[in-house]
Amino acid sequence: MIDRVIDSRGLDSFDLRFMGLIAVILSVGVLSIYSVTHSQDAAFPFYLKQLMWILLGTVAFLVMYLSDYHKIARLAYPTYAVILIMLAVVLVMGKSSRGAQRWIPIGPFAFQPSEFAKLVLVLVLANYYSRVSRAGWLHRVVLPGLIVLPGLLLILKQPDLGSGLSFLAVYAAMLLMVGVRSKTLGVILLLSVMLFPFVWEMVWASLHDYQRERVMAFVDPDYDPGGKGYHALQSRIAIGSGELSGKGLYGGTQSQLKFLPEGHTDFVFAVYAEEWGFVGVLVLLALFIALIWVSLEIAARAKDTLGALLAAGIVAMLCFCVVVNIGMTAGMFPIVGIPLPLVSYGGSGTIMTMASLGLLLNVKRRRLTLFY
Amino acid sequence: MASIGFNDSDLLDLQRRLVILRVGLLLVVALLALRLWHLQIREGPYYRDLSENNRTRSVVLEPARGLIFDRNGILLANNVPSFALYVTLEDVKDRPALVTQLASLLNLEPELIQKKLSTGKGGKLQPRKVKDRLTLREATLIESHRLDLPGVMIQVESQRNYPGGPVAAHLLGYVGEVSADQLEKADFADLHQGSVVGQYGVEKWFDRQVRGRAGQKSVEVDALGHEKRAVVSDKPVAGDDLYLTIDARLQKTAEDLLGEESGAIVALDPTNGDILAMASRPGFDPNLLSKELTNKQWAEIVQNERRPLNNRATQGQYPPGSTFKVVMAAAALESNTVTPSTMVRCNGGYQFGNRLFHDWKQGGHGSVDMNQALIHSCDVYFYTVGQRMGIDTIAEYAKQFGLGQETGVELPSERVGIVPSTAWKQKARNQPWYPGETISAAIGQGYVTVTPLQMASVIGTVANDGLSIKPRLVQAVMNRATGERAEFPPTVRGKVAVKPATIALIKAALADVVTKGTATRAKSSLVTIGGKTGTAQTAALRTGPEKDIPKKLRDHAWFVAFAPVEAPRIAVAVLAEHMGHGGSAAAPLAKDVIEAYVKAYPEVLKGVSAGGRTKSADARPKT
Numbered sequence: 001m002i003d004r005v006i007d008s009r010g011l012d013s014f015d016l017r018f019m020g021l022i023a024v025i026l027s028v029g030v031l032s033i034y035s036v037t038h039s040q041d042a043a044f045p046f047y048l049k050q051l052m053w054i055l056l057g058t059v060a061f062l063v064m065y066l067s068d069y070h071k072i073a074r075l076a077y078p079t080y081a082v083i084l085i086m087l088a089v090v091l092v093m094g095k096s097s098r099g100a101q102r103w104i105p106i107g108p109f110a111f112q113p114s115e116f117a118k119l120v121l122v123l124v125l126a127n128y129y130s131r132v133s134r135a136g137w138l139h140r141v142v143l144p145g146l147i148v149l150p151g152l153l154l155i156l157k158q159p160d161l162g163s164g165l166s167f168l169a170v171y172a173a174m175l176l177m178v179g180v181r182s183k184t185l186g187v188i189l190l191l192s193v194m195l196f197p198f199v200w201e202m203v204w205a206s207l208h209d210y211q212r213e214r215v216m217a218f219v220d221p222d223y224d225p226g227g228k229g230y231h232a233l234q235s236r237i238a239i240g241s242g243e244l245s246g247k248g249l250y251g252g253t254q255s256q257l258k259f260l261p262e263g264h265t266d267f268v269f270a271v272y273a274e275e276w277g278f279v280g281v282l283v284l285l286a287l288f289i290a291l292i293w294v295s296l297e298i299a300a301r302a303k304d305t306l307g308a309l310l311a312a313g314i315v316a317m318l319c320f321c322v323v324v325n326i327g328m329t330a331g332m333f334p335i336v337g338i339p340l341p342l343v344s345y346g347g348s349g350t351i352m353t354m355a356s357l358g359l360l361l362n363v364k365r366r367r368l369t370l371f372y
Numbered sequence: 373m374a375s376i377g378f379n380d381s382d383l384l385d386l387q388r389r390l391v392i393l394r395v396g397l398l399l400v401v402a403l404l405a406l407r408l409w410h411l412q413i414r415e416g417p418y419y420r421d422l423s424e425n426n427r428t429r430s431v432v433l434e435p436a437r438g439l440i441f442d443r444n445g446i447l448l449a450n451n452v453p454s455f456a457l458y459v460t461l462e463d464v465k466d467r468p469a470l471v472t473q474l475a476s477l478l479n480l481e482p483e484l485i486q487k488k489l490s491t492g493k494g495g496k497l498q499p500r501k502v503k504d505r506l507t508l509r510e511a512t513l514i515e516s517h518r519l520d521l522p523g524v525m526i527q528v529e530s531q532r533n534y535p536g537g538p539v540a541a542h543l544l545g546y547v548g549e550v551s552a553d554q555l556e557k558a559d560f561a562d563l564h565q566g567s568v569v570g571q572y573g574v575e576k577w578f579d580r581q582v583r584g585r586a587g588q589k590s591v592e593v594d595a596l597g598h599e600k601r602a603v604v605s606d607k608p609v610a611g612d613d614l615y616l617t618i619d620a621r622l623q624k625t626a627e628d629l630l631g632e633e634s635g636a637i638v639a640l641d642p643t644n645g646d647i648l649a650m651a652s653r654p655g656f657d658p659n660l661l662s663k664e665l666t667n668k669q670w671a672e673i674v675q676n677e678r679r680p681l682n683n684r685a686t687q688g689q690y691p692p693g694s695t696f697k698v699v700m701a702a703a704a705l706e707s708n709t710v711t712p713s714t715m716v717r718c719n720g721g722y723q724f725g726n727r728l729f730h731d732w733k734q735g736g737h738g739s740v741d742m743n744q745a746l747i748h749s750c751d752v753y754f755y756t757v758g759q760r761m762g763i764d765t766i767a768e769y770a771k772q773f774g775l776g777q778e779t780g781v782e783l784p785s786e787r788v789g790i791v792p793s794t795a796w797k798q799k800a801r802n803q804p805w806y807p808g809e810t811i812s813a814a815i816g817q818g819y820v821t822v823t824p825l826q827m828a829s830v831i832g833t834v835a836n837d838g839l840s841i842k843p844r845l846v847q848a849v850m851n852r853a854t855g856e857r858a859e860f861p862p863t864v865r866g867k868v869a870v871k872p873a874t875i876a877l878i879k880a881a882l883a884d885v886v887t888k889g890t891a892t893r894a895k896s897s898l899v900t901i902g903g904k905t906g907t908a909q910t911a912a913l914r915t916g917p918e919k920d921i922p923k924k925l926r927d928h929a930w931f932v933a934f935a936p937v938e939a940p941r942i943a944v945a946v947l948a949e950h951m952g953h954g955g956s957a958a959a960p961l962a963k964d965v966i967e968a969y970v971k972a973y974p975e976v977l978k979g980v981s982a983g984g985r986t987k988s989a990d991a992r993p994k995t
Contacts, residue, residue, distance in 0.1 A: 259423075281408050323404065331407075332407050
């Protein structure tokens with residue numbers, strides 16, 4: 001089979017650029033994590049743990065890179081089933097933190113199925129759309145929607161608003177890619193507008209108190225600095241006080257003195273922005289744009305629908321996480337708990353992101369092999 | 373496989389749609405960049421301020437108050453380290469819970485803590501002092517609960533300490549936290565809630581000098597308000613040291629002489645106004661008053677019937693009794709009402725209208741001149757000359773001697789007493805002066821009131837041959853940093869318009885008072901003493917012997933004295949409340965004070981013959 005043909009040219013300059021970008025962004029993450037947590041007394045500090053996750057992530061990257069993505073896609077449904085079971089398990093016996101149950105404890109670590117669910121959803125939808133006839137809105141919208149629904153509901157039940165939104169984002173991006181006709185799009189929009197109040201009622205009622213408070217705090221973060229808007233305000237102070245050139249490594253008083261909570265995870269961008277200023281922020285944004293640009297290049301040059309859809313789905317997921325994370329730390333969106341890909345501390349997130357990027361590069365490799 | 377069975381146009385269509393993603397991405401990232409530019413560049417300085425506020429707390433470093441010494445360098449007030457507890461509201465997460473916690477840890481009333489937290493200038497970032505003088509046990513208890521008490525800070529500060537305890541309490545005064553009312557005033561503008569200021573005595577009068585200047589420490593704190601490191605230090609400047617004119621040993625002697633009785637003793641050097649001792653009893657321990665008192669403790673002190681906080685030397689106003697005859701003598705001679713040889717017949721009473729004014733001695737003194745009248749304190753003589761002079765002449769001379777006005781001593785709330793006159797009565801009572809009232813005034817009764825300090829000043833002026841020097845408590849102020857010592861020169865208040873011959877006559881008579889008159893119990897073998905007794909009536913109607921009268925209705929005993937007679941270096945006024953006759957109750961105390969003084973300062977006897985002995989100064993050790 002053509003699938004078996006191995007790219008004889010090995011790594012080219014494109015791959016090196018792609019991996020170089022990943023390595024640089026990962027380094028930014030490790031450095032920022034080290035800066036926030038170096039003063040903590042721990043036998044196994046966070047930055048070392050993150051390096052370990054990166055190592056495991058590299059293994060995941062290589063596995064996804066070297067396997068045939070068609071084969072991986074074939075495993076999509078069973079994997080999705082497993083993930084759904086895991087999400088159910090999390091609800092029953094998961095480890096809770098701050099009012100949410102998201103983790104399954106494995107030894108000293110915690111495994112977060114919702115992170116992996118995103119990638120699996122990309123695989124499932126790419127697989128679906130590459131096989132199923134694209135005619136008819138039932139097959140285009142409703143059926144895949146039914147596939148998305150169980151996972152989405154289980155994630156929202158945790159509740160994990162961030163992962164839930166990522167889920168919807170992947171679905172929406174896929175719909176866009178497979179080409180929803182303007183009429184269908186119009187119907188969806190109309191339905192959305194009509195249903196919004198009811199859905200909002202349902203969503204609002206299902207939200208936990210801390211989530212409602214976050215939404216309220218987003219509206220006016222200054223009204224109670226010690227309470228509800230605390231995260232948002234401290235994060236904005238951290239970013240803003242970085243000014244043009246930042247306070248320097250370890251100089252971020254907001255994060256060093258723990259005014260900024262979750263400095264090594266969801267709010268790592270604020271730590272970075274405080275220490276490196278607007279200049280550093282532009283550099284990091286440029287790195288992300290470059291990585292996404294290169295990824296889109298892969299999608300654009302994919303030689304089959306599956307590859308193109310996989311690449312597009314992964315890029316959409318990546319874009320969504322980067323934008324929402326930075327937007328929420330900068331006070332543009334409510335705080336929904338989405339980590340910054342490749343930068344935030346976290347085992348599940350890092351491994352999943354690197355696996356996704358491995359799969360992405362795999363699509364590019366297959367493109368080359370198809371010529372032979 | 374499906375993967376290669378796709379339609380090329382479908383794939384191309386799909387890939388064309390990627391453009392939407394690209395454009396969308398660029399748009400969104402541009403928006404992000406715009407937002408970050410807004411935060412970091414446009415509002416950057418604002419957020420930098422916020423982050424500075426977040427991390428830095430400016431902590432006031434209380435200055436050490438200046439030390440207070442007596443004239444010989446004996447320490448009267450110093451500072452000892454102690455723990456103070458501050459709360460920064462900004463760092464307090466749950467205020468009611470903190471109040472409850474602190475109340476139980478420090479055994480304080482929650483309302484008091486609440487009050488401390490809600491008063492004071494500055495915002496939530498300004499630490500508020502909740503309690504000082506924490507015991508070591510309390511301080512360690514708080515420190516061990518540090519993690520549960522965000523915003524709570526223990527500072528080591530210097531606390532006022534009076535090594536002598538109650539000695540000279542009324543002079544030194546005490547310190548206390550600046551009150552909310554005081555903070556409103558310009559004098560206290562540079563202070564803040566929790567600042568310690570003098571509330572009484574020289575501590576209050578010289579507060580500006582003694583206070584010092586507070587410093588500031590910028591402390592970097594973490595999110596729980598715990599100190600990480602001190603960033604900047606503006607060192608506090610210690611207050612200036614005060615050198616008082618008093619002699620601590622003489623002060624102690626004077627206080628011990630009064631003992632448990634109420635009264636006052638003032639001793640001063642008539643040549644320069646230096647107050648050598650100023651005792652007032654009952655007293656208090658300024659160490660206790662400088663602490664935070666509960667309302668109950670404070671009420672106990674204020675409502676004490678014997679009024680221990682009252683400085684009787686400057687605030688007690690008493691009829692001078694016969695000590696006023698010193699002033700009367702000068703007035704009578706200078707106004708040419710009498711000559712030294714004018715004789716007045718004393719039959720034991722003076723008839724005025726239908727009223728008979730008694731002499732203190734039943735049967736009278738017979739025919740007396742000025743000298744005799746002073747020696748035996750003949751009332752009828754002074755009734756007569758007083759009546760001849762009229763109240764306004766008496767008032768004129770009394771004022772020359774400094775009565776009815778502040779002595780200007782450096783103590784707050786000095787009282788002035790009353791020198792009655794026709795104008796005074798019209799103004800104060802809206803009544804005309806009745807001639808009969810002059811007769812009472814002539815022997816220092818009736819409306820006339822004075823303070824013991826004023827009387828010491830009067831007798832000092834006589835001793836100093838009519839040159840009146842302002843009494844003073846502080847000799848010098850020393851700047852601790854530069855070591856510069858600013859001396860306060862004696863201030864001459866004026867010379868009374870009394871001829872030297874008159875002064876000489878009075879002084880001689882007063883010397884005779886001690887050797888053969890009413891104050892023989894003041895006679896000393898060490899030094900010649902001149903003086904005048906006084907017995908101030910407290911109730912108009914009294915019958916029967918002294919010991920049958922309830923104590924609080926008994927007369928006040930007065931004695932004013934100076935020594936050595938030949939070249940006076942000490943003037944003393946003794947007032948013993950409800951102790952009866954001046955000659956028996958007050959004169960011995962004055963003698964003891966004078967003797968203690970000449971023993972401590974034998975040089976004042978130099979060139980002076982004492983107690984009938986020959987010149988002995990050369991035999992004494994020189995100092």
